[in-house]
Structure formats: C-alpha cells, structure tokens
Amino acid sequence: MKGFPAYAWLKGYNKDLLIADSIAAIIVTVMLIPQSLGYAMLAGVSPEVGLYASIIPLVAYALLGTSRTLSVGPVAVISLMTAVAVSDAVAQTGADYHEAAIVLALLSGCVLVVMGFLKFGFLANFLSHPVVSGFISASGILIALSQLKHLLGISAHGDTLPSLLLSLSQGMHALNLPTLAIGSFALILLIGCRRYLVRSLIAVGLSENAAGTISKAAPVLAILLTIVATIIFDLESLGVAIVGEVPRGLPTLVFPTIEWPLVKALLPAAILISVIGYVESISVGRTLGAKRRQRVDANQELVGLGAANLASALSSGFPVTGGFSRSVVNFDAGAQTGAASILTALGIALAALFLTPILYFLPKATLGATIIVAVMSLVDLGLVKKAWNYSRRDALALLGTLVGTLLVGVEAGVIIGVALSVILHLYHTSKPHTAIVGEVPGTEHFRNVDRHDVITDPKICSIRIDESLYFPNASYLEDLVYGAIAKNPDIKHIVLMCSAVNSIDMSALEALEMINSRLSELGLKLHLSEVKGPIMDALKRTDFLAHLSGSIYLSQHQAFNELRDDH
Amino acid sequence: MKGFPAYAWLKGYNKDLLIADSIAAIIVTVMLIPQSLGYAMLAGVSPEVGLYASIIPLVAYALLGTSRTLSVGPVAVISLMTAVAVSDAVAQTGADYHEAAIVLALLSGCVLVVMGFLKFGFLANFLSHPVVSGFISASGILIALSQLKHLLGISAHGDTLPSLLLSLSQGMHALNLPTLAIGSFALILLIGCRRYLVRSLIAVGLSENAAGTISKAAPVLAILLTIVATIIFDLESLGVAIVGEVPRGLPTLVFPTIEWPLVKALLPAAILISVIGYVESISVGRTLGAKRRQRVDANQELVGLGAANLASALSSGFPVTGGFSRSVVNFDAGAQTGAASILTALGIALAALFLTPILYFLPKATLGATIIVAVMSLVDLGLVKKAWNYSRRDALALLGTLVGTLLVGVEAGVIIGVALSVILHLYHTSKPHTAIVGEVPGTEHFRNVDRHDVITDPKICSIRIDESLYFPNASYLEDLVYGAIAKNPDIKHIVLMCSAVNSIDMSALEALEMINSRLSELGLKLHLSEVKGPIMDALKRTDFLAHLSGSIYLSQHQAFNELRDDH
Numbered sequence A, B: 001m002k003g004f005p006a007y008a009w010l011k012g013y014n015k016d017l018l019i020a021d022s023i024a025a026i027i028v029t030v031m032l033i034p035q036s037l038g039y040a041m042l043a044g045v046s047p048e049v050g051l052y053a054s055i056i057p058l059v060a061y062a063l064l065g066t067s068r069t070l071s072v073g074p075v076a077v078i079s080l081m082t083a084v085a086v087s088d089a090v091a092q093t094g095a096d097y098h099e100a101a102i103v104l105a106l107l108s109g110c111v112l113v114v115m116g117f118l119k120f121g122f123l124a125n126f127l128s129h130p131v132v133s134g135f136i137s138a139s140g141i142l143i144a145l146s147q148l149k150h151l152l153g154i155s156a157h158g159d160t161l162p163s164l165l166l167s168l169s170q171g172m173h174a175l176n177l178p179t180l181a182i183g184s185f186a187l188i189l190l191i192g193c194r195r196y197l198v199r200s201l202i203a204v205g206l207s208e209n210a211a212g213t214i215s216k217a218a219p220v221l222a223i224l225l226t227i228v229a230t231i232i233f234d235l236e237s238l239g240v241a242i243v244g245e246v247p248r249g250l251p252t253l254v255f256p257t258i259e260w261p262l263v264k265a266l267l268p269a270a271i272l273i274s275v276i277g278y279v280e281s282i283s284v285g286r287t288l289g290a291k292r293r294q295r296v297d298a299n300q301e302l303v304g305l306g307a308a309n310l311a312s313a314l315s316s317g318f319p320v321t322g323g324f325s326r327s328v329v330n331f332d333a334g335a336q337t338g339a340a341s342i343l344t345a346l347g348i349a350l351a352a353l354f355l356t357p358i359l360y361f362l363p364k365a366t367l368g369a370t371i372i373v374a375v376m377s378l379v380d381l382g383l384v385k386k387a388w389n390y391s392r393r394d395a396l397a398l399l400g401t402l403v404g405t406l407l408v409g410v411e412a413g414v415i416i417g418v419a420l421s422v423i424l425h426l427y428h429t430s431k432p433h434t435a436i437v438g439e440v441p442g443t444e445h446f447r448n449v450d451r452h453d454v455i456t457d458p459k460i461c462s463i464r465i466d467e468s469l470y471f472p473n474a475s476y477l478e479d480l481v482y483g484a485i486a487k488n489p490d491i492k493h494i495v496l497m498c499s500a501v502n503s504i505d506m507s508a509l510e511a512l513e514m515i516n517s518r519l520s521e522l523g524l525k526l527h528l529s530e531v532k533g534p535i536m537d538a539l540k541r542t543d544f545l546a547h548l549s550g551s552i553y554l555s556q557h558q559a560f561n562e563l564r565d566d567h
Helices: A013-044 A048-054 A056-064 A078-094 A096-117 A121-126 A129-152 A161-174 A177-203 A208-215 A218-232 A261-293 A298-314 A322-334 A339-354 A364-376 A383-391 A393-408 A409-431 A471-487 A506-521 A533-540 A556-564 B017-043 B047-052 B056-064 B074-095 B098-115 B121-126 B127-150 B161-174 B177-205 B208-215 B218-232 B258-293 B298-314 B324-332 B338-352 B366-376 B382-390 B391-407 B410-430 B470-485 B506-520 B533-540 B557-565
Strands: A071-073 A321-323 A434-439 A446-448 A461-463 A491-496 A527-530 B071-073 B321-323 B436-439 B447-448 B460-465 B494-497 B524-531
Touching: A013 A048, A013 A078, A013 A218, A013 A322, A013 A364, A048 A339, A056 A071, A056 A298, A056 A339, A071 A322, A071 A339, A078 A096, A078 A129, A078 A261, A078 A364, A078 A409, A096 A121, A096 A261, A096 A298, A096 B161, A121 A261, A121 A298, A121 B410, A121 B470, A129 A161, A129 A177, A129 A261, A129 A364, A129 A383, A129 A393, A129 A409, A129 B470, A161 A393, A177 A208, A177 A218, A177 A364, A208 A322, A208 A409, A208 B382, A218 A364, A261 A298, A261 A321, A261 A409, A261 B506, A298 A321, A321 A322, A322 A339, A339 B382, A383 A393, A393 A409, A409 A471, A409 B121, A446 A461, A446 A556, A461 A471, A461 A556, A471 A491, A471 A506, A471 B121, A471 B338, A491 A556, A506 A527, A506 B127, A506 B258, A506 B382, A527 A533, A527 A556, A533 B470, B017 B071, B017 B074, B017 B127, B017 B218, B017 B324, B017 B338, B017 B366, B047 B338, B056 B071, B056 B298, B056 B338, B071 B258, B071 B324, B071 B338, B074 B098, B074 B127, B074 B258, B074 B366, B074 B410, B098 B121, B098 B258, B098 B298, B098 B460, B098 B524, B121 B298, B127 B161, B127 B177, B127 B258, B127 B366, B127 B382, B127 B391, B127 B410, B161 B391, B177 B208, B177 B218, B177 B366, B208 B324, B218 B366, B258 B298, B258 B321, B258 B324, B258 B338, B258 B410, B298 B321, B321 B324, B324 B338, B382 B391, B391 B410, B410 B470, B436 B557, B447 B460, B447 B557, B460 B470, B460 B557, B470 B494, B470 B506, B494 B557, B506 B524
Parallel strands: A461 A491, A491 A527, B460 B494, B494 B524
Antiparallel strands: A071 A321, A434 A446, A434 A461, B071 B321, B436 B447, B436 B460
16 A cells, blocks of 8 residues: 555564564663663753654554564664754754754655655765764764763763763863762773674573574663662762653653744754764665665655654654664564564554653663763774775775764764765866777777777877766867877778767767867867667757768768778 | 966057057947946935946956956846845845945955865856746846836835835835936936937947947937936926036045955855856856857956956945946957057046046946846846747746846845756756657667657567766656566566666666566666766676666667577
C-alpha cells in the first residue's frame, strides 16, 4: 500500500514473526536505555527526554518507514549537532533550552517530510562518501572530548577541538578523583567487554551471535555496578555528579509553542541535521535491506524519518534518526519487521514507568564512558590514508571536512566539505585528461601516442578529450588546440575524438566556434569524430555545423582514413 | 621579454606603425571623451574623474598588457558596478564617495595583480558564457533605466529593476519638458546616426570602414549641438541640468588614504568587479588577437589590467577595464600596437587641459542619451531563445542570471548565476545518460538497443554509462543496476561499459562495491569493460579488483563474446 509501507508486513503477521521480533526488541531495549540517557546528556537535555525520544518516534518510523530493521532513536552525531544548534539558538533568542530542542525536532520533522513529498532524496547524494566519513570521524572525536569532563568531574564546554581542549585544560584544577575512579572503572569495563567478552563467551561454547548479543548488555552492567558503588561508598558526598531525580512516567503529548525568532535561529541547523540524519540512516537501512533483498525507498524513508521527528517533538523529545550500531544489533538479533521497533518502544515505555527511580544514583561519569566507547568506532582516521591512495581529490575533501569540523564546528564542517568536494570536482574537470591518439596497426582502435606504438600522419592531429566539454574547461580546450598546432606546422587537420565527451554546453560550443574560425583563418580544418547522439541532436539545432570547416565522422577510424587519402 | 610584453613591439617600432597608431588614436579619443564623461556620471563621480581614468591607465595597460589593440578605460558595466558598490560602502562607513571610488580602483588593481601572479586566470572560466551574457544584458537594461532620469530631468535612484521603475514613476511629477526635449533630440540624433549615417556615407561613395569610423563621432556631434542649444536658448534657466564647472588640468598623482572599514566594505565588490572586468576584457582581447594571430596571455592580462586599475587609483580615477566597442573601433581603425593607446591617453590629456571649459554648458541629458545608445547593444534577449534551443540548462543559467541581476542587483546576479550553473551541472550529471547496449551484427561496435537493431543475450545485461561516476550519481548507479536486474530474472552477468567514464571517485567506488556484493548475494556477476587507463591505475591501488565477482575486459566485444560462451 503506497504511503503506508507497514501494510506489507502487517497483513501476513504471525506468531513466528512475533517471537523473532520480541527477542530482538528485548536486546535492543537493553542497549537503547543507556544510549538514550547518554545521548540526552550529550544533547544537553534531561535524561528522561532521551527516553521520551525513544518511544513514539520508533512507532512512527515502524509504520511509515521502509526499512524493517532500522532502529530509530537518539544517535550520537545528531545529539551533538542538537547541542550545538540549541545552545546557539538559546544564546541568540533567550528561549528555554528544552523548548528549543523540541522545536528543533519539529523543524527537522517538517524538513524531512517536505523533502520526502518533493522527492528531494537525491539531495543527499551531494554529501559525498569522503565528506560523510570525515564528518563522522570528526564528530566522534568532538563527542569523546566533550564527554571527558564527566569522567574527570570538571566543567568544560566548547564546540570545536581547540575550545574543548582549552576548556578541559582550564578545568583540570578542579579534577575530582572519585569521579575519575568511577569513570575509569566504567570505561575499562566497557572496553574490556568489547575486546574480550565476545571472545571469552565463544571460548566457553556460545555461538558467535549469542556472544555478540550478550556483550551488548555491557553498558547496562556498567550502569548497575556504578549505581551500587555510588550507594555503598556514598560517592555523591565525595563530589561525584549523579543523574538525580528523573521524572517517572510517560511523556504527555503537547504541541510545542512556536515562536518565529526561535524558528529562524534553528531552521538552518534543522536542515543540516535532517540531511545528515537521513544520509546516516539510509546508508545503514540500504546495507541491511540488501542483505535480505528488501527495498528501501529514498523518498518514503524521508517521510518515515520525518514522522519519527514530528513524533519526538510531540512527546517533548529531540531530533532522532536511524542509528548504525543499534540497527545492526536489531538485524543480527533476528528482527524481521517493524514490530521489533514497536516492541522496543514498549520496553522503553516500561523503563520510563518503572526504572527511573533506580537511575537516581547513576554517576554521569558512567554515561560519559558509555558515550565515549560508543563513538570510538565512529572515528576511522585510517580512511584518510585509504582515500589518499585512491585519489588525492577524495582525500582532500575528507581532510577538509575533518579539519573543518574539528576546528570550526559541526555545521561549518559539513558546508566546507560539500563546497570543497564540488570545487575539487570542478577544478579537476577544468583540466581534463587528453591524449594525442594514433591507430593501433591492424585494428580500428585509436590509442595514446605516448603509451602505444601507433600509426599517425603528420598532416592530421587527432586529440581525444576524456571529459565533457563545459564552462570550466572551455578555454582549456582552446589552449589545447592552439598548443597542438603551434608545436607542429605541418598539421592541416585537427580531429577532436569525442568518444568520452558526454555533453557540450554553450560555453564550450562558443569555444569550438572560436577554434573553428581561428583554424579557418590559418587554413586548417576542424573535424569531430564519434560524437554521441544527444550531442549531435543539440548541435543540429545550432548553426555550428554550417560553419564547421571540416566534417563530423562516425568513427575515428573513418576520420583518419578519409583525411589521409584527402591530400 | 617576460613580464614586459610591450618590448615585443617597442623594439621594432617605426614610422609606418606610428602613422597607423596615430589615426586609430585620434578616432578612439573622439569616442572616448563622451564615454569617459558619461561613465563617470554613471559611476556617480564628477566628469573630470572619467577623463583621469582614461589617461595613465591606458599607458599602464599598453606597457604591461598583452593585447595590442585593447582599449582600456571606463566601461558601462564596471561603472554601474562601481556605483552600486561605492554607494553601499559610503552608506555603511560614511566615507567620501570619490575617495571610496578611488579605493575601489586600488583594490581591484591589487586583486587583479595578485590573481595574475598566482596564475588564477582560470577562475574566470567559472563564469560560463550564459552567465556572462545574462549579466551583461541585465546590466544594460539597468544602466539604460538609470539614465532615463537624466533625459526626463527628474531625480530617481535604485539598483534593481523594481526600485528603478518605482523611483522613476514617483519622480515623474517633476518631469522637465526642456530637458526631455534636449534629451530626446540627442537620443534621436545618436540612434539616427547609428542606423542611417553609415549607410548614407557608403551611398555617397565612402568605404565601409571610413563610414563606420565617421559615425563613431556622432556622440561628439550630439555634445556640440546640445551645448550650442543650451547656450542659445538659455536652457539652464529653464531647469535643464548641465555638467557645470569641470576642473581644468591633469590629475595629480596621490596615493589614496586607506581605511580598514572602507577596504572591508569594498573588497567583495572589488573581487567581483575584477573578475567581471577581466572576463569582458579577455574575451574581446582574444577575439581581436585571433584575427591577427597575436597571442593573449591570460595571466599577463591580469597583471596588465591590474596595473591599469592601480594607475587609475593613483590618478584619482575609478575602476577600468578593456571595453568591447572601443577596442573594436581601435582595431578597425588600424591600431597596430599599444602605442595607439598611449597616443589616445595623450589625446585625453589634451582634452583635460584645454576642452573642459566648453563642457560647462553640456546638458546631462546628452550624456544620458550617449550612455543609453552605447548600452543598447549590450542587451541581447534573443540569446535566451538561442540558448533554450540548444540546451535547457544553459538557458536556465542565462535566465537565472538575467532575472537575478534585474531583481536582486548586479553583485547578487553574478553570484546567483555562478551558483546556478554549478548546481545545474551537478544535477545534470546526477542523472547521467545510460543505455542498454547490444552488438551491431558483423562489427565490434555496441549501440543502444532502443535505437539500433543489435544482438543481445538474455543472460548478459550490458549497460553503457555516459558520465564520470562520482558522488552526485553514485546512488543513481545503484538504482540503475538494481532496476535492470529486477526487470529481467534471466540475467547472470551485468557488464558496465565504461568507455565514457572518465573518472570514478570514492563515493562511486563505494557504490560499485555495494553493487558487487549485492549481486554476489543474488548469484550474479559484475563485470567492467573498456575501463580507461587512469581509472584502472587507481582501482589497482584498492581491494575492489580482489572483491570483484566478475572480470575487467579490455573491450565490450571481448566481454560479450567470452560471457556468451561461458554458459
């Protein structure tokens, strides 16, 4: 049913599916509770807001999204972007912090739904792979640094690497050793579980899948152990910051108050958050979908994620999207349909109703450690080297985004990255690869004279251009042809071999006309060969062909043979 | 001699060249006097400033520029941009208007020289042909409208089409009929000369060249006749605005006072003015150079134009560049070397010394009429239709620039145009032309199955992609392949024919890896054919080839034949 993708799995739902989905839901719930609390802290809102953002949004996505295994909810990068955007907007407008976070979720939801209805999913393509990688790695570093203060028991703030480092070093004098102890304990426990638990569990006979699943409960273990330690050693009186009172109960559905200055201050960030969230979500959704041959529809995904954000705004939450690690866990744990997400929402609702009292003594350092371990896997600096090996341009775009995000901030980082990748592309195509070609003996193929032993003719200069001809390289084309004839006074014919020319825009057409008239004045003829159909169609609508001193040949072979016989 | 291009013609200078250059100089001087006065009025500075900008700058360009026939000095579009930029900066900083114009020339000079030394001439390529055309047409309309007030004797101001029209309609109540009369007389005289004088002079036996040259004196005739009329009928007392006192003498060389707030306010405009001026100038310089096989060097041109602007700033002038119509006149009048420009400068200097007293009674309406007639030729709206016929993208870029310039202003117009042409290019390449291909019987050629009668095989799907693969089209590629296999369940092999793929970036490589692993899961093989050398080199540096389920074939013919035999 179009517009309601859940219909596809709802109509055939049965007991077997319910069992599979329930198991996955339990595992994801155990993973999502600490994450939702931690990411709420990262976003700068109270812990219960993290729980609120993990209930109705999951149901909304399950019904309207197209991926059956995507786990929607608070995620690290979006929470960081929320913190930056909301802090800025609050400073500008004096609005309430939590109110602003709700409005941001509302705006993100609207942006996503509108993009979905306008079929603007393709816009996400302009975030290239290196830009997304660089941005996520840099965000991971910023998030980990921003959480260090919780492990050190100091206060620090900042949106960029220099400001965070400065703030941390200035706060070090207030270092709280009990906090450091409990934080280090949680950190070592989590890293230890990640490194050794799976291996140990497999060694004692568990399946790889079961071992992996059990290890996902490590954050809950860390939370329980540090709560107990806080109570036993009365760590609160030693200066260890704890979560404190968390309101018990479910979110009440309220439509947020909308004030124009706040909307204006948040809208650019909402657009960026929407696009980044969508890109992160669709890539994991597609990867998982491909494994089970389930199609993920780009524009319906926008609607599904938009509905999740609108639901988050209505339940006093903050921006959400599909999370990478949680979705993989959901998938591996055997989730079959969106019902797994709906059951996860139920689990979080139960936690909000009954578990909040025990969170009172939870040290913030534990949540900080949970976040740090979660984002460690986002940072992949090895990719810089991999990109450098493959292409300098991609490596520069990656590095530019990485450095821009670290030094200027998350929003500027994305914009710098997109601008850089566009500029590098334009610059690259402004100096296209070209080759003087000759005929490979005994064939109809033409190859680079510098790389192959080929037949040429002193009166004919055949140039193959390996790029579409358009404004950035129009004058390069002129220089190329004039340079070629300057080197060789015997030339009578210039043949441009256009097998790799996919389009010719007006600027390039103008350049070709200039070349043609200049060559005519010098008594030389300009020919084209292997011009593609769509280009020929366009050229026929101009007077270029009427002015052309030479001919258009279907193949370079034909051009070479006819022009050789010509003189 | 590198860095001093004038050496090339100075070393062989002789009497014949001097005679030819002198004739051209006299004609250009006659044309430049009214233009320099008019463009000074357009730029918002006193008439003598126009003369000052037409003396030393010409000498500076003649010595350091590479075109021998380019006529540097005040031009319409740059004068309009100067008026807009200086008015804004004056409103922002409270600086003196003339001082600000001088600083703008200084900054433009610096920008151009720096661009020249950094060899940044290629930046001008990003102003595509449709953007430049649209901008110049829109500027012509804005200039003509801005001069209408002088013909109507009313006051009006505005930088955009709506503000100019509103301002003109509001001022109409103060319409001065004697001004309208003298303005209309000048306008009709100038248009009449342009339309009929050349034809009549040829009819009475003059050569086409001589007739054309004489007709260029029409503005001087209009000036003389209206001055006489103003004196005889005492038009000043009837409310006709006249030029008034014009200081007599040459400019004194003074280094402008530089104040940081003013520089900051003017710098963005200075960069735009430099780039636009350079593009206008180099295009006419190259066109004329091509006719006499003289090379125009892009980066040395930047230095030459930069020096001209620095010279203009030192002589209390405003931004200058190479003008289209004047350069053509200079060329047609037989100018052979830069000496023609130096002699023109001498002519303007003599005018500044001796002719200023007679300009006292010159009606501003005459100058307005001169400008209107001069810019009429800039407006070429027929080009929209021509562009539309050739390519929708180019037409949209042209229209966007045109409308943007008219409605938002000259600076915004250029930026809108460049952004639009880049976005249209990216959008176009995000949905590349592709074709399912088959073998043309009896050949090794592969063509579109929809256009040609070709041999295919139900187990092999060969797709030719007519575009480089990069981030905007990476996900399109995935959809394309998945769409192709969904339509045909018999397919066992997908061959991507890459003869028109000029590069593959990391985002596209990631997409290819995704496609490869997804096809593997479905039991299908992915092959590539006709991959270009540089791409193969890059792919070899990754593990893509190790993971590839199929093979890389040198030719599509080979791929097709081997895969057919395979099963």
